[in-house]
Amino acid sequence: MTSGYAAITKLRKFIAGPVERCDFCRVRVPDEHAHLVEARTLRMFCACAGCAAEMTDDGLGFRRIEQRQESLAGFQMADSDWAMLQIPIDVAFLFRPEDGAEPIAMFPGPAGATRSQLSADVWSELAERYPVLGELAPGAEALLVNRSSGRRDHYRVSTDHCYALTGLMRARWRGLTGGEEAWAAIDQYFTELDHATTPGGVAHA
Incomplete structure (x- = not known):
């Protein structure tokens, strides 16, 4: 990859x-x-x-940015918690905020990376249930969530992966839903990421 x-x-x-x-x-x-x-x-x-x-x-x-691509084996975010994020597609990056800053969720699409501002209360609630969120290096690492094609995969990755996946989607996305070519490329990206990642073995609380 x-x-x-x-x-x-x-x-x-x-x-x-x-x-x-x-x-x-x-x-x-x-x-x-x-x-x-x-x-x-x-x-x-x-x-x-x-x-x-x-x-x-x-x-x-x-x-x-220290290169990181770690699969979080055993980690599962509940559907109700995902719904709290109000992300319109099935792929997103969650970033731990710097002290005093607002937490950020980002999702890639045809216009590049779109930021979705989260409330501090939502972040605190999620971080309490999923301790890995509090372990991320602010800005330099993200929790990558992939729920496309029925998957429920989670990775701890360095921020450069956000840029790489965003660039891929921006280049391939067509129309409102992306099109088959875009989602085939996204599936391939995650297949290759799976082969390259090290198992983290991190489970939620």
């Missing part, structure tokens, strides 16, 4: 050309370089080694 990092790298090269640069100081960076996320906005940035260290050490709200 193409990792989230690789997918984002290919996308950025397509847009910006073959030379990638640090988004902070504009120095050229190698293919394997740090990615940072601004926890409050979920914007992702390429960073050279120096800027990665500086931006994550100064309390500026940036977090380094």
Whole structure:
């Protein structure tokens, strides 16, 4: 499977050309370089080694994205809890908020990633029932929920997977419901993710 990092790298090269640069100081960076996320906005940035260290050490709200793709064996979110999120499609990412910030759910679609603001009360209720939500690195990790095609699969993934899946859906989505090609590509994405993930063995309370 193409990792989230690789997918984002290919996308950025397509847009910006073959030379990638640090988004902070504009120095050229190698293919394997740090990615940072601004926890409050979920914007992702390429960073050279120096800027990665500086931006994550100064309390500026940036977090380094550490590659993660972990299947949560034994984890099941109840249908009633999923309904509380009011997500209009069967795929979503849940992000733990920074202190004092609003929790965020994101779902991919034809226009890219759409944010669904959650109330603090809903988040607290879910986090109490599903402790893994409280273990996520704010902005840098998400709980990925896949309920498409009758599945009930859950993963703890780094934020680059959000960008990779969102890019896939944006490229393939047709009409109001996405179309067969889009959902076939999504099914393939999750099949490959299953093969690449490590079992987390995390069960809900």
